[in-house]
Amino acid sequence: MNSSSQMKDNTNEKEFINCVYNKLVKYITEPKSKRRLSKFQQPDSLKEQLNLQLDKEGQDYDTLLSICDTVIQNSVNTGHPLFLNQLFGKIDNVSLIGTWLTSALNTSQYTFEVAPVFTLIENSILKHMSLKIGYNDCDAIFCPGGSISNMYALNLARSYKYPNVKTVGMNNIPKIAIFLSEQAHYSFSKGASFLGFGLNAMYKIRCGENGIIIMDDFKLKIKKAQEDGYEPAIVIAVAGTTVTGAFDPIREMSQVCKQYNMWLHVDACHGGCALLSTKYKHLLDGIELSDSVAWNCHKILGAAFQCCAFFTCHKTLLKRTHSASATYLFQTDKCYDVSYDTGDSSIQCGRVVDGFKLWLMWKREGDLGLEKRVDYILSLAEYLTNELGKKSHFKILIPKPQYVNVCFWYIPEKLCEMDQNSEQYKDILSKVAPYVKRKMMTNGTCMVGYQPLYTHVNFFRFVISHTLASLESIDMFINLIEKYGEEFNSEINF
Amino acid sequence: MNSSSQMKDNTNEKEFINCVYNKLVKYITEPKSKRRLSKFQQPDSLKEQLNLQLDKEGQDYDTLLSICDTVIQNSVNTGHPLFLNQLFGKIDNVSLIGTWLTSALNTSQYTFEVAPVFTLIENSILKHMSLKIGYNDCDAIFCPGGSISNMYALNLARSYKYPNVKTVGMNNIPKIAIFLSEQAHYSFSKGASFLGFGLNAMYKIRCGENGIIIMDDFKLKIKKAQEDGYEPAIVIAVAGTTVTGAFDPIREMSQVCKQYNMWLHVDACHGGCALLSTKYKHLLDGIELSDSVAWNCHKILGAAFQCCAFFTCHKTLLKRTHSASATYLFQTDKCYDVSYDTGDSSIQCGRVVDGFKLWLMWKREGDLGLEKRVDYILSLAEYLTNELGKKSHFKILIPKPQYVNVCFWYIPEKLCEMDQNSEQYKDILSKVAPYVKRKMMTNGTCMVGYQPLYTHVNFFRFVISHTLASLESIDMFINLIEKYGEEFNSEINF
Numbered sequence: 001m002n003s004s005s006q007m008k009d010n011t012n013e014k015e016f017i018n019c020v021y022n023k024l025v026k027y028i029t030e031p032k033s034k035r036r037l038s039k040f041q042q043p044d045s046l047k048e049q050l051n052l053q054l055d056k057e058g059q060d061y062d063t064l065l066s067i068c069d070t071v072i073q074n075s076v077n078t079g080h081p082l083f084l085n086q087l088f089g090k091i092d093n094v095s096l097i098g099t100w101l102t103s104a105l106n107t108s109q110y111t112f113e114v115a116p117v118f119t120l121i122e123n124s125i126l127k128h129m130s131l132k133i134g135y136n137d138c139d140a141i142f143c144p145g146g147s148i149s150n151m152y153a154l155n156l157a158r159s160y161k162y163p164n165v166k167t168v169g170m171n172n173i174p175k176i177a178i179f180l181s182e183q184a185h186y187s188f189s190k191g192a193s194f195l196g197f198g199l200n201a202m203y204k205i206r207c208g209e210n211g212i213i214i215m216d217d218f219k220l221k222i223k224k225a226q227e228d229g230y231e232p233a234i235v236i237a238v239a240g241t242t243v244t245g246a247f248d249p250i251r252e253m254s255q256v257c258k259q260y261n262m263w264l265h266v267d268a269c270h271g272g273c274a275l276l277s278t279k280y281k282h283l284l285d286g287i288e289l290s291d292s293v294a295w296n297c298h299k300i301l302g303a304a305f306q307c308c309a310f311f312t313c314h315k316t317l318l319k320r321t322h323s324a325s326a327t328y329l330f331q332t333d334k335c336y337d338v339s340y341d342t343g344d345s346s347i348q349c350g351r352v353v354d355g356f357k358l359w360l361m362w363k364r365e366g367d368l369g370l371e372k373r374v375d376y377i378l379s380l381a382e383y384l385t386n387e388l389g390k391k392s393h394f395k396i397l398i399p400k401p402q403y404v405n406v407c408f409w410y411i412p413e414k415l416c417e418m419d420q421n422s423e424q425y426k427d428i429l430s431k432v433a434p435y436v437k438r439k440m441m442t443n444g445t446c447m448v449g450y451q452p453l454y455t456h457v458n459f460f461r462f463v464i465s466h467t468l469a470s471l472e473s474i475d476m477f478i479n480l481i482e483k484y485g486e487e488f489n490s491e492i493n494f
Numbered sequence: 495m496n497s498s499s500q501m502k503d504n505t506n507e508k509e510f511i512n513c514v515y516n517k518l519v520k521y522i523t524e525p526k527s528k529r530r531l532s533k534f535q536q537p538d539s540l541k542e543q544l545n546l547q548l549d550k551e552g553q554d555y556d557t558l559l560s561i562c563d564t565v566i567q568n569s570v571n572t573g574h575p576l577f578l579n580q581l582f583g584k585i586d587n588v589s590l591i592g593t594w595l596t597s598a599l600n601t602s603q604y605t606f607e608v609a610p611v612f613t614l615i616e617n618s619i620l621k622h623m624s625l626k627i628g629y630n631d632c633d634a635i636f637c638p639g640g641s642i643s644n645m646y647a648l649n650l651a652r653s654y655k656y657p658n659v660k661t662v663g664m665n666n667i668p669k670i671a672i673f674l675s676e677q678a679h680y681s682f683s684k685g686a687s688f689l690g691f692g693l694n695a696m697y698k699i700r701c702g703e704n705g706i707i708i709m710d711d712f713k714l715k716i717k718k719a720q721e722d723g724y725e726p727a728i729v730i731a732v733a734g735t736t737v738t739g740a741f742d743p744i745r746e747m748s749q750v751c752k753q754y755n756m757w758l759h760v761d762a763c764h765g766g767c768a769l770l771s772t773k774y775k776h777l778l779d780g781i782e783l784s785d786s787v788a789w790n791c792h793k794i795l796g797a798a799f800q801c802c803a804f805f806t807c808h809k810t811l812l813k814r815t816h817s818a819s820a821t822y823l824f825q826t827d828k829c830y831d832v833s834y835d836t837g838d839s840s841i842q843c844g845r846v847v848d849g850f851k852l853w854l855m856w857k858r859e860g861d862l863g864l865e866k867r868v869d870y871i872l873s874l875a876e877y878l879t880n881e882l883g884k885k886s887h888f889k890i891l892i893p894k895p896q897y898v899n900v901c902f903w904y905i906p907e908k909l910c911e912m913d914q915n916s917e918q919y920k921d922i923l924s925k926v927a928p929y930v931k932r933k934m935m936t937n938g939t940c941m942v943g944y945q946p947l948y949t950h951v952n953f954f955r956f957v958i959s960h961t962l963a964s965l966e967s968i969d970m971f972i973n974l975i976e977k978y979g980e981e982f983n984s985e986i987n988f
Contacts, residue, residue: 013587014523020591021515024598029508043834046610052618054853058860064588067857068595071850074611075599086608088844091600093507094558097514099597101562104518105569106585106799113935114580116540117568124546144638145842155688169692170664186818190841194649194816196690198663243822298844305600306844322688324680328737328945328955335932340537347684348639350582350792350800352846356565359548363561366552438829441607451822461822 009060016061020068027072028079028093033468037080039073040441046074076447081469082477085447087242087270089465092302094364098357099304109142109351110343111329112336119340122355125362129295130311132275134288139318140311141345142354146269147187149294149310150236152347154178154191156292156312157234157263159321166321170196177230179203179221181213181248183241185267201230210398211246213238218256232260239284240271243453243461245403247271251286264289269296269308271403276301276367277374283403300377300404301370302466303358318345373466380464381406384474391478392416393485397459406462407453410436410481412489424494430457432488439484446480505555514562521566522573522587525962531574533567534935540568570941575963576971579941581736581764583959586796588858592851593798603636603845604837605823606830613834616849619856623789624805626769628782633812634805635839636848640763641681643788643804644730646841648672648685650786650806651728651757653815660815664690671724673697673715675707675742677735679761695724704892705740707732712750726754733778734765737947737955739897741765745780758783763790763802765897770795770861771868777897794871794898795864796960797852812839867960874958875900878968885972886910887979891953900956901947904930904975906983918988924951926982933978940974 011019027035041049049070051063077083079090102118112119126140143149158165162173178197180188182204192202203221205213222232235257237248250266257264266287272295274280275287287293292312297303312318323344330341343349362370378401385401388394388408393416397407410432418425433450440446449461460481505513521529535543543564545557571577573584596612606613620634637643652659656667672691674682676698686696697715699707716726729751731742744760751758760781766789768774769781781787786806791797806812817838824835837843856864872895879895882888882902887910891901904926912919927944934940943955954975 014519017519017523017587017591020595021519024594025508025511025515028598029511041610042830043606043610043614047614050611050614052614054619054622054856054861056861058863059857061858064854064858067854068591071595071611071615072599076601076608076610078600078608086602088600088602091598093511096597096600097511097562100518100594101514101565103590103593103597103798104522104585105566106572106582106590107570108580108582108799112537113941114570114572116535116537116570117544117565120537120541120544120546121565124548128548144642144846145844147841147843148638151688151841165690165692166687167693169669169686169695170690171669172692175663175665185843186820187843189818190816192663193660194645194689194841196659196664198659198666199661201663242820304597305602306846322684324683326680326736327947328943331928331945333928333952335928335935336536347641347645347688349641349679349681350639352638352800360558360561362548363553364555364558367548367550369552434825434827434829441829447607449822451825453821458827 011061011065013061016064019065023068023072028091028096031468033081033473035077035080036444037082037447038076038441038444040444041074049074079468081467081473082446084462084464084477085449087299087463087465088305090302090467091304092361092466095302095304095357095361098360102353102356107353109353110341110349112340113334115353118353118356119342121359122342125355125359126309126311128362129309133293133311135311135313137315138311138313139315139345140309141318141342143308143310144348144352145306146185146294146296146308147190149269149308150185150187150265150267151191151195152310153265153292153294154195154197154234156314156317156321157265160263160314160317161233175201175230176233177201177203177225178234178236179205179218179232180236181205181207181238181241183207183211183243183246184236184238185242185269188236207246210402211241211244213248215249215252218253222260232262234263234265237264237266237290239266239268239287240403242270243405243451244398244407245270245401245405247283247402250284250290254286254289263291265292265294266290267294269294270299272296273300273374274403276370278371279375280378297358300374300465302373303361307354307358322347377404377464377467380467380469380474383471384462384477387474387478393482397456404464407459408462409459410485412485412492414489414492426457428492432485433458433460435488436481436484439487440480446477503554505559507555510555510558513559517562517566522585522590529571529574530938531576531941532570532935532938534938535568543568573962575961575967576940578956578958578971579943581793581957581959582799584796584961585798586855586960589796589798589851589855592854596847596850601847603847604835604843606834607828609847612847612850613836615853616836619849619853620803620805622856623803627787627805629805629807631809632805632807633809633839634803635812635836637802637804638842638846639800640679640788640790640802641684643763643802644679644681644759644761645685645689646804647759647786647788648689648691648728650808650811650815651759654757654808654811655727669695669724670727671695671697671719672728672730673699673712673726674730675699675701675732675735677701677705677737677740678730678732679736679763682730701740704896705735705738707742709743709746712747716754726756728757728759731758731760731784733760733762733781734768734897736764737899737945738892738901739764739895739899741777741896744778744784748780748783757785759786759788760784761788763788764793766790767794767868768897770864772865773869774872791852794868794959796867797855801848801852816841871898871958871961874963874965874968877965878956878971881968881972887976891950898958901953902956903953904979906979906986908983908986920951922986926979927952927954929982930975930978933981934974940971
């Protein structure tokens with residue numbers, strides 16, 4: 001039975017599919033700058049345009065087509081060269097086709113039985129990536145997001161030290177501490193809570209102005225934790241912080257970890273792709289000495305969102321830690337080698353196929369194509385930093401770009417002569433970025449993030465991922481900041 | 495820069511996209527039974543057919559096309575009427591188009607800023623579903639899988655009782671117990687470990703032969719937990735167990751929960767869709783009295799895999815429990831009402847758009863179309879049960895079908911006169927299902943699950959989801975079991 005509602009349709013299913021396909025293929029292949037970046041509307045106003053209500057009766061395909069149009073037109077064009085808002089952007093079209101294929105085949109990655117091809121492909125791409133890390137033999141799996149990858153690290157580290165924690169719980173093992181950069185991703189806070197460590201178990205290591213941890217403070221924090229009755233157990237090295245793109249010194253940290261018998265996890269969700277570049281892989285020097293790594297490929301590589309891999313050099317630990325051996329799924333008397341069933345390495349049951357879209361893109365590009373992609377993106381960030389350095393109205397947080405992140409302020413003319421330490425200066429400066437952002441969004445010209453940090457008031461955080469951007473579009477970005485910044489300046493009233 | 499490798503291509507990108515699209519559209523619109531269900535090969539043999547290796551140089555589009563062909567041909571045709579192996583099956587084509595659209599638009603669901611339309615649509619579909627549950631006001635979110643939804647329930651329940659657990663961890667709150675059916679899904683074991691409760695905190699309630707919990711045993715287990723020094727805190731009612739499709743008595747359980755001030759979570763991942771049917775919603779009687787619900791729509795409804803929603807009647811608790819308030823993402827001085835940013839309700843950072851594909855399908859079908867779908871699928875399970883009951887070589891585990899699950903044995907002729915309690919009988923019977931399954935897989939004719947349970951040796955577990963199946967295909971299924979079962983019989987040697 002085809003249980004679709006039995007209404008009269010002027011358009012049939014195939015025509016509907018074709019029409020949406022044509023819209024989408026136009027969307028992904030046309031020059032991205034041709035289409036407005038966004039058409040920002042306040043939630044209430046947008047609601048009026050969308051027919052959100054679900055009813056007893058179904059709708060015909062023509063209505064659905066018109067809905068798809070409205071959705072496309074009112075969504076953010078994340079492939080636009082001036083979408084500089086998040087750690088993802090333009091989707092790689094081959095990777096997109098990979099997701100279309102896996103969606104159409106509608107299966108779960110838990111057993112070889114129902115995902116034979118995708119199991120072998122997942123193994124293949126993870127093995128290829130693990131060699132870039134420098135792990136000779138390892139266990140690895142795709143996760144629904146880097147945050148969950150980071151949580152896998154916390155769980156494995158705990159289980160490695162106290163294998164019985166799986167059974168007895170956190171109540172019955174000693175208090176263990178997690179050491180991490182104060183600029184580490186917020187997923188570790190979420191993880192520390194979710195996994196039952198508690199936020200108090202996190203010892204945040206102070207960073208220099210560049211966002212890299214201060215090794216002396218790391219050692220102080222270990223002492224502090226011990227004084228507090230915690231056992232030093234887990235260390236996070238960040239390879240590419242979210243805000244400033246800083247890389248912690250993995251090799252040095254690894255020595256401390258050895259000394260205290262601590263697990264070293266590298267959060268390379270953001271910075272992992274530097275491993276593909278001869279020029280930049282030194283940023284992750286020592287990563288092969290770690291116990292685990294989280295690495296996302298939907299960020300600067302442009303694989304379809306979301307594409308996150310977790311690796312550990314401790315073969316079999318994923319399965320030992322996460323397994324529940326459900327008899328309805330992981331029968332031991334199957335007609336093939338059941339070590340190919342990956343489901344018990346995951347905390348999930350059903351698991352979306354995330355490996356194929358990356359593998360297919362990698363097939364297309366080869367190592368060299370992806371290396372070129374990484375180098376190109378990093379060159380754009382460098383270009384921006386240099387250009388901003390030449391301009392008097394811009395002040396850069398970190399003079400040398402550390403990755404694809406460039407953090408800076410636009411200083412309005414009227415502030416130039418003011419005391420930078422005065423409250424009034426800070427107050428006015430903090431309003432520049434939200435003002436400029438609002439202008440950008442309402443005009444649909446550009447999107448870029450901003451935020452405060454420590455004593456620093458709101459600054460812009462430029463980030464760039466796989467992109468159709470060029471030096472010209474970086475210039476356009478600067479021009480836009482200047483334009484809206486001047487508008488802000490003219491509106492300042494003392 | 496379009497950073498694809500600069501090789502000579504006979505096919506260009508648009509042609510490549512079109513060719514894959516044509517293959518996929520054929521795949522999803524042709525009669526599903528026309529295409530073989532599977533072409534099972536052992537891993538090593540399959541590896542030889544896939545060119546798994548990734549190289550320095552990239553490949554041309556023609557190679558990619560041939561890869562896509564091989565992938566499609568060697569994957570399991572989960573839309574086939576005789577794919578009866580998992581709790582998902584034929585994808586709804588409108589829902590598939592929904593995923594194609596969201597993939598192409600490549601965004602994350604964490605802020606209204608980058609997902610304005612999808613935020614409103616997620617709110618809309620979750621609200622619509624929550625009214626089916628009977629929650630008047632609630633908080634809800636899509637999760638990457640029902641397992642993670644169930645873990646959300648454990649975390650919220652813990653945090654509701656001990657709000658400071660987020661900060662102080664499991665070490666510093668009393669030991670709390672989780673009560674659940676011994677037939678509850680294995681994700682609770684995974685969750686109890688992952689969240690730091692430990693497996694020992696789980697008190698498994700015995701079930702009757704039908705897979706429904708025995709209320710008296712529930713009460714005994716509460717006493718037992720208290721004796722062990724645990725505080726009774728969390729109760730799971732299963733609405734549709736994985737193996738037998740049993741529904742626990744939610745209303746009755748809710749009374750016990752009130753008495754002990756325990757959180758009641760309904761795991762309706764499998765059975766939630768019965769809420770859409772006037773005829774079957776009584777199965778979840780009392781669900782509106784629960785504290786939280788997990789409900790998957792990629793199962794019998796046929797939404798694209800994976801589509802899992804979590805609901806709690808405790809408004810704001812998701813955000814209170816999961817928030818980390820990252821300043822780079824959740825600025826408080828944005829130009830819109832930031833309560834529309836859903837990211838801090840999740841344990842994820844980036845989150846795939848899972849609501850749209852369901853909402854679009856629901857638009858198409860309406861409540862009535864989906865109700866018809868549920869009723870139809872359940873009627874097929876009922877038909878199978880009735881047919882098997884007429885045949886002497888079949889023995890059914892639970893005479894009355896409880897949902898879409900039908901568990902049964904095929905009894906080979908040579909066993910019919912044997913003592914059913916003898917070890918030889920059990921040993922031979924346990925081999926029937928693996929034998930039949932192997933035959934089905936190597937012939938690519940059908941896929942159905944099997945497993946042991948308690949003292950029961952391997953039986954078949956038939957399950958059915960949104961499907962193109964008909965009474966005729968159910969007959970074909972029975973015929974196949976008989977055919978391979980007879981082959982098994984002829985090979986038995988005493």
